[in-house]
Amino acid sequence: MTGNTRHTQHTSHWRPTMKPLLFEDDPQFWYETLRAIGHAAYGGSDFGEVIATAQKITAGDYDSWYEQWSATAERTAAQADAARAGGHRISARDAYLRASNYFRSAEFFLHGNPDDPRIAAAYERAVGAFREAARLFEPRVEPVEIPFEGTVLHGYFYRAPGDAPAPTIIMHNGFDGSAEEMHFFGGAAGVERGYHVLTFDGPGQPAARFRDGLPFRPNWETVVTPVVDWLIAERPEADPERIALFGLSMGGVLAPRAAAFEHRLAAVVAVDGVYDLGDISTRQLRMPRAEAEALLRAEHAPEADAAFEALMKTNPTMRWAITHGSYVMDVRTPRQFLASYLDYTLADGVAERITCPTLVCDAEDDLFFAGQAEQLYEHLTCPKTLARFTVEEGAGAHCHTGAQRLAMGRIFDWLDTTLRP
Structure with a gap:
């Protein structure tokens, strides 16, 4: 797709919403529950485990949230250990993946007190469980360290089958997600389709914030350029002419910002598109x-x-x-x-500097960034596509959580057309 296109699945004069199954009066608790459910699409949860856990949680109570998710995570990790000890590789891999996501969920609401020891404990368990799962994939998912400003950025390299150079999707999360979580939000989907995938945590994201104290920065090209340098230098199996960048959630402003200045990218995907966080604050x-x-x-x-x-x-x-x-x-x-958000913008001609084909995703019932995707799309002057995801099809939540198979199908079909003409 080289022209400017819109994919609209549903049109309405009012903004429909998905009715919560749980936490009716707490949309944030419901969204995070839906997030856990959605990761079942790529092995990050079981529906029954999520519902059984959520039903025990007191709405709005961060300690209750931690306690119940931590208990589920510990139980699932123990199942994974037992399966591995018994020689059941697939069962162990699957349970480690779920445990990783459940540990991630456990510490999600605790960051109001960064010194809370439960944060680091649960985070390290989430990373550890994911790395145990990574060893059990064929080919295995490889932890990587990318040199960055005197330290490293932590991430994972997924190798596509075959020996010929293949296109590579660089993926990063957003405001509150990790490189490990990107397995469920695009990593596994990319490998299924024959792409190499490189995921990483940049400044402000879990590994960089937990391990090196690096906060977010608006000039995200200073993050992505060293990642592209590393990929081209260290991974000969990656085709340097077919590198795409995929940003999730707040990554929907970070990835386009990087693409405005890093012109080795062959495509950029914003899931979902964000034009100006200053509007939010x-x-x-x-x-x-x-x-x-x-x-x-x-x-x-x-x-x-x-x-x-x-x-x-x-x-x-x-x-x-x-x-x-x-x-x-x-x-x-x-x-x-709220003032810090003012610096995260693609206004003043930044969006117009993007030259590579760009896919802007838009969630009809976005809890956080409603209206932002359309603004970004309208300001782009490059080949562009706006893909709308609706409540009617079950994909209207922020980042299409709960409909990952549907969303990844559309996104990677666009990437196939763009990178494999």
Whole structure:
């Protein structure tokens, strides 16, 4: 697909939503439950295990969430160990994958206190379980370390079958997900279709934040360029003319930002597209954009600070976003976090600098970035495609969580057409 196209599955004058099966009054707890369910598509959960766990959780209670997911993760990890000891390789691999996702879920809401020892313990168990699973794939999924500014970025290389050079998809997560989770959000799907896949955690993402204290940065090309350098230098099986970049969630602004300046990319995929995170933070203030930005960046704004604190008490998504966001952005207050979003934008001609074919995905019922994908698409001047995913087909949630097979089918069909003409 080299022209500008839109794939629209559903048109409506109102914005439909998927009714929660659990946590009806807490959309953030429901979304994270749906996220765990969705990973069943590529082996990251079992539906029954997720529902049995979620039914024991008290809505809005972060400790309850941790305790129940941790218990399920420990039980599943023990099953994996037993299967491996008994020589049951496939059963062990499958259980380690699920345990990894459950440990990831367990520590998800704890980042309001970065010193909480449960965070590091659960994170290390999630990584450890995934690496045990990685050893049991054929070919195995290889942990890699990519040199980066005096340290390394941690990730995984998935090798496609065959000996001929093949296209490679570089994948990274977003605001709150890990390289390990990308197995369920595109890694496994790519290998099934004959792509090499390289996943990694950049600054602000779990490995870089946990291990090296690196917070997010808006100039994401400074992250992706060293990754492309490493791929071309160290992986002769990767075709350097067919490298695509895939960004998930907040990666929907980070990956296009990188593509605006890193022109060795043959394609970029934004799942879902984001044009300007400043819109997200300033919409909390009912005033002109310039005034809102000045207030967010002000040295002192006690009334605004009080308003944000009050909002966190009534809005579960804002409560989580601000507590986690303060950690990954390395700031101290809600207002500082919202101000940090102002720097994550493709405005002022950045989107227009992208030259490679770009797929912008759009979720009809996006909990976080509604309207952003359309803005990004409209500003692109490169060959572009807008792919809409709807509630009617079960794919309308943020990043099409709960419909990964459907979503990956459309995304990789586009990649097939773009990289394998």
